[in-house]
Structures are given as structure tokens and as C-alpha cells.
Amino acid sequence: MKLLIDEHEYEIYIKPDKDRQGYIVIVDGAKVKTSAEGMLIHTDNNVNEVRMRQNEDSTYSISVSRGKCRDTYIVEHRSETQEDDNLLRAPMNGIVTAVKTAKGKKAKKGQSLIKLMSMKMENDIRSGVDARVKQVNVVKNQTVTKGEVLIEFEDGQ
Amino acid sequence: MDNKKKASTGKRRTPPVRKINKMLIANRGEIVLRINKACRALGIMTAALYTTNDHNKMLNHAVDDYAKIEGDSIAHTLLNTRKLMKAAKKLGCDALHPGYGFLAEDPLLAEACEKENILFIGPSSKALRNVAGKLDARNLAKEAGLDVIESSRMLTTAKDAAEFARQEGYPIVLKSCTGGGGRGIRVVNNPQEIQESFEDSMTESIRTSGRNQIFAEKHIQGRHIEIQFIADKHGNALHLYDRECSIQRRHQKLIEEAPSPLSKKMKDEYGKKVCSLALKAGYAGAGTVEFLWTPEGRMQFLEINPRIQVEHGVTEMVTGVDIVIEQIRTAQGHPLSIRQHDIKIDGHAIECRIIAENARDGFSPSRGSTAFVDLTSKPDEETAGHYRLRIETALYQGIHIQPQYDSLMAKVMVWAKDRRSAVKGMRDALTHLRIEGVPNTLCFCKTLMNHPDMKKGNLSTDFIKEKGLVEQYIKKTLAPDIVAAIATAIYEKEYSHKLLDEELDNWTKRAIEESFKHP
Numbered sequence: 020m021k022l023l024i025d026e027h028e029y030e031i032y033i034k035p036d037k038d039r040q041g042y043i044v045i046v047d048g049a050k051v052k053t054s055a056e057g058m059l060i061h062t063d064n065n066v067n068e069v070r071m072r073q074n075e076d077s078t079y080s081i082s083v084s085r086g087k088c089r090d091t092y093i094v095e096h097r098s099e100t101q102e103d104d105n106l107l108r109a110p111m112n113g114i115v116t117a118v119k120t121a122k123g124k125k126a127k128k129g130q131s132l133i134k135l136m137s138m139k140m141e142n143d144i145r146s147g148v149d150a151r152v153k154q155v156n157v158v159k160n161q162t163v164t165k166g167e168v169l170i171e172f173e174d175g176q
Numbered sequence: 177m178d179n180k181k182k183a184s185t186g187k188r189r190t191p192p193v194r195k196i197n198k199m200l201i202a203n204r205g206e207i208v209l210r211i212n213k214a215c216r217a218l219g220i221m222t223a224a225l226y227t228t229n230d231h232n233k234m235l236n237h238a239v240d241d242y243a244k245i246e247g248d249s250i251a252h253t254l255l256n257t258r259k260l261m262k263a264a265k266k267l268g269c270d271a272l273h274p275g276y277g278f279l280a281e282d283p284l285l286a287e288a289c290e291k292e293n294i295l296f297i298g299p300s301s302k303a304l305r306n307v308a309g310k311l312d313a314r315n316l317a318k319e320a321g322l323d324v325i326e327s328s329r330m331l332t333t334a335k336d337a338a339e340f341a342r343q344e345g346y347p348i349v350l351k352s353c354t355g356g357g358g359r360g361i362r363v364v365n366n367p368q369e370i371q372e373s374f375e376d377s378m379t380e381s382i383r384t385s386g387r388n389q390i391f392a393e394k395h396i397q398g399r400h401i402e403i404q405f406i407a408d409k410h411g412n413a414l415h416l417y418d419r420e421c422s423i424q425r426r427h428q429k430l431i432e433e434a435p436s437p438l439s440k441k442m443k444d445e446y447g448k449k450v451c452s453l454a455l456k457a458g459y460a461g462a463g464t465v466e467f468l469w470t471p472e473g474r475m476q477f478l479e480i481n482p483r484i485q486v487e488h489g490v491t492e493m494v495t496g497v498d499i500v501i502e503q504i505r506t507a508q509g510h511p512l513s514i515r516q517h518d519i520k521i522d523g524h525a526i527e528c529r530i531i532a533e534n535a536r537d538g539f540s541p542s543r544g545s546t547a548f549v550d551l552t553s554k555p556d557e558e559t560a561g562h563y564r565l566r567i568e569t570a571l572y573q574g575i576h577i578q579p580q581y582d583s584l585m586a587k588v589m590v591w592a593k594d595r596r597s598a599v600k601g602m603r604d605a606l607t608h609l610r611i612e613g614v615p616n617t618l619c620f621c622k623t624l625m626n627h628p629d630m631k632k633g634n635l636s637t638d639f640i641k642e643k644g645l646v647e648q649y650i651k652k653t654l655a656p657d658i659v660a661a662i663a664t665a666i667y668e669k670e671y672s673h674k675l676l677d678e679e680l681d682n683w684t685k686r687a688i689e690e691s692f693k694h695p
Contacts, residue, residue, distance in 0.1 A: 020663065020666070020667070022659070022662065022663060022666070024536075024654060024659065024662060025534055025536035025537045025615065025654075026536070026537040026538075026540075027536065027650070027654060029659055029663075031659070031660075031663045033663050033664070033667050042664055042667065044660035044663055044664060046656040046657075046659045046660050046663070047656055047659075049656035049657075051656055051657045051660035053657075053660050053661060053663075053664040054664075055664055055665070055668050060661040060664050060665060062657035062658075062660055062661050063657055064657075065657060067658065067661040069661055069662070069665045070547070070548070070612065071665055071666075071669065072547055072613060074544055079666065080544060080547065080612075080613050080614070081662055081665060081666075082547070082548070082612040082613065083658055083661060083662065085658070087607040088607075088619050088622065088653075089610055089612060089618070089619070090615075090618075090619045090653055091611075091612050091613060091614060091615045091616065092536075092615065092662060093534070093537075093542075093615060094662055094666065096666055096670065110540075111537075111540040111541060111579075112540070112541050112542070112543045112579040113541065113579050113580075114579070114580055116379070116383065134379070136383065136580075137540065137541045137579055140380070140426065141376055141379055141380050141383070143372075143376075160249065162578075162579070162580070164543065165540070
């Protein structure tokens, strides 16, 4: 399975183990045995208390506490077939402060197409491809969630 | 004893003391509660505001009265002087406390209050005009004998910025002329970056302060030191010593402490200079002067913050002075109730800002609702005697975090007899607090507290980057077996349906049940 944890991508192999008591998980070449017991998830040497909630944008908020550290992760389970090349997504939550392109216009790779204000910083959202804009999904002053599609491009030639 | 002229120098006609019946606290979040507390102590009634998309029920419970201001953006609510005035009158308020951020440093708000005969808790509009513009403040600072970083005049084009950089050499930093909180700050390392950085800094300045005013200064590394002062309307000023706020992310403070490592001689010298600067500016009220302390030992003036600051609490913990109460009283026209020689530094205090940002993702802002919040936990019995804990927050379970506002969720402050014990106490305190459901800096602050150079006090404004702390934190919190645990949880939910699809309430309920099971 492909997981995006706080913008860090993981290709994870997971399958139930022989006696169906737990799982074998392979992460970054490391093999970890896990088993779940309600919200307690045992890994090799640790017990993790894991709580999760599905957010409106279909990501999960997952809190993992181990020992004295409790931390919340935003996790997206990406389907294997997802094709992202023709989509420009919001890299973070924020408010659109400027739309600098329109339907039918050409965009160059690296060109700033949208300005997104997050907290007190303004960020340029740049095109990842050379392509023509098929559709702009946002307008000025719109609040967007991380991962939301801002612009769709036409298929490249 | 309030009205006795014990500290008056008697030079000028004493202004009459103004009574306050009800105060509008024109802000949001924890600072509303903090100001509310001070008003309670002074017997002043309070009122707060809420908007359609920003409605914190905890605040409404705390104050005597509240009203809604219509509008869905900050520009139409807390940044709108006309609406604030209207709300103040509607709520029957005869005073207004702006808190920090928003319009706290805006001479126009102070002026509007003066016109409407509403007491503005802060300096007069005239004094604000003298200090709120960073370039004007620099000239005043020079006159007060302070060392000022080389800076440009106000910039109108990117060419002006490039010209300044040619003279002074890269890197330079672009800044908004008004407003605090690292607004409009862009570090420019080479000529290629200048056009874009200039545009970004300019748009950010316009957006946050409504003014197209930016300037450039030489970019210098060092430690961020600031001095807190209070002045009254009778020509008295005193300082409450220093704070260090070097630990920052994205040019915004994350950890603050009092006192700073400045020598006693430097503290006294700069404290005095700061007081004379305040008097020169005709300033009454609480304020802070920020400096950059360079590795060569130079204290370079940065700016004056003419308002209460987020980190005022650490100074209160080491001096025992309630800065907000003094701020209100001096605005009323009371003379300062304390004198310089009464101020002693006792122990050491550290503050960690718990903010709704994700350190694993470049401190990007989080959003969503909090699922589990417990900020009431007390330290263990064995450690309880070694430190004092103070938490200021308006956070509660289920509150919605919105990216358009400041990301501060809670301020965790620890006081102990010395710095070492305070760092240790903070580590302990952070382990007892829980904020779940929304990524935040609680664990990252713990990582910081564990760093050997934090313990030793070897800090700089580039600390987080220099020590690779984000990378360390990512490595630790995304260790293969944590990722495996996350994968297992998702697998169980999506394929085996063993884990309950926990809605917010469920999550909360279970957490409470758990805490009963394991007291």
C-alpha cells in the first residue's frame, strides 16, 4: 500500500502472518511484525496506542502514543492507480490570494499559477508541467485543504 | 493606595485617572482569557467578539458580554476599525484592549478610540506613530544611543533593494515597515532571488498591514534578545529585564525564556537605554524593544513592539509583576505601582508555544478539529516541587483550527529555580499534556528540550536549521515501526474493519474510559 504520511511517501508491503494473529509489514526495507488489539498496536518491541479519525478530505488523523510521546499524523492512503501528472494540488492548507492563470492559458513548468496564504506567509504554487490549463477549480479568497486539486491541465501531446 | 502620588516626578499637570466600567477585548484565543483575568482582578467588566466562522465558546463563557461581528474574513472583522468601534459602543464598553496582532499597533485604531472617548489600552496614537513604523523607530533608537543594523530607506521597487544589497552585500532581509510576528520577512541570498522576494514581501505587507511599505536590512545571525518595559503617563519608565527568543521557525518565535544570558551589566545598561527610548517616544503602557545580539557581542536594535507580547508570561514568572494589570492601570493614568529597584529576577522561566503546525511537513499549518485535549495534567509528585507550571490556552476538545488565523494553540510556561531545572521541568510538563487530532508542536518542543545545546543554552536564531532538528524529529517519529503501526491501523480499518470507525465523540469517549481504567 502507498501511504503519504505528513507529505512523506511510503511504499509499504503488508500481509497477515501465518497464524493470522498479526501482520508482517515491510517499510523501507525493514521488516516489522505487528499485531492489533483494539487501539493498541504491538510492533516488535513497542506498544503503540493508536487512535484514528477519517477527515472530510478522506485523509486520516492518526495519533500514535508511545511511551511519553503522543503525536498526530495526517495520513493519506493513496490508491495505486492515482494519476497526478495533470493535476496541481494544494501543498498545504490555506487561502487562495491570487489566481494568475485561466482556462485555456498555457502554463510553463515552474511558473507560479496560484498564490496561497497560509498563516502569515504567502506561497507560490507552481506548475509541475508544461501544459494548457483545462480548468481552474478555485477562486480568490477560497479556503483550500492540503491535497485539494487547484488546477487541472490538458493531457500533454 | 492606588491614587497616591508615590512615584510622581510632579513635573507636569497630572492627567486625571480614568475609570473603566467595561472593556472590549478585541482579539481571539488565549490572550482574551489572559486580559479577562487581569480585568477581573481590577473589577472591570469584560466583553468579547465572535464571528460566523470563528466562535470560541470558551471565551464567551469567560467574559461578561459578547457580540457577533458580521463578516467572514479578518479584514471585515478584527481588522476593521469601524466595526470594532460599533461593537464597543453597542456593548457599552468604555475601554478597548487590542491584545496582540491584528490592530494592536495601528495608530488609526488608537485614534478612533480617542475620538469615540473609548480608552485604548496601549500607547497614544501619537506615540504609536513614533514607534510602530520600523524605520521611524530606528531613528528614535539612534537618538537614544542604540546601535542600529544598517537598513535601507523605504523601498519602492526591487531595483532599490538590489542597490542596497550591492552596497551592503548579500544576504539581505526584506521586512514590512509595520506589524510584528515576522511579517513580510524574506531573506535574499543572491541577485536572482530579489525580484520575487520583493514582490512576495510587498504583497504580504499589504495583506497583513494594509500598507505597501517594506525596507531592507543586512541579514545577520545572532540571538534574539528583547527587553520588556512599562511607562506611565507621569514620565516614569521602568524595565522588567530581558527575554531570549532565539528559537524560531519561519522567523517566528517558538520558544522564549527569561532571563537571557546577558551579563548583569548589559541588562542594566540596555534596560536604562530602553526606558529612555520609551520616554523619548512619549510612550505610556507596556512595550518591548527587540535586539539582535551578534556573535561579536553587539546589541543591535531591531524594533519596538508597542503592545503586550505573546511571551510576556515568562517575564511575569521571574519578576512577579502582572504586566497586563500594569498596562491597564498606566493606560488609565495611574502612576506605576512599582519602582525599578523593586524589580528582581528570581529563577528562570521557559515558554513553549504549542502551535497547530506540522514540523514533519516544514511547519505547514494544520487544520481540522481537535479530538482529544488534556491540558490539565499535573506534574508527578516527585517532580512537582521542582517547577511551577502555567498554561494559557483557549483550546478545547472539538475546536476547529483554521489556517487563516495565528496558529497558537497553547502557551506552556515553566518556572524553576535555575535554567537547568526549568528545561528539565519543561520536558516533564510536556509529557503530561495531550492535544490529538491536529498535528502540533508538542512533541517537537520536547525534541528541542532534549537537545544538548538547548540544555547548555547555546542558542541562535538559526538553531532549528543549524542542528538539523526537523530531520532528527522526522527520523525519530517516522521510524519504521511507527510507520508499520500506522499501516497496520489503516489496514485493519479498511480491510478487516476491526477498528471502529471512530467519530470524534467515540474517540473522546474511549479516551475518557481509558483514563478511568488506568488512573
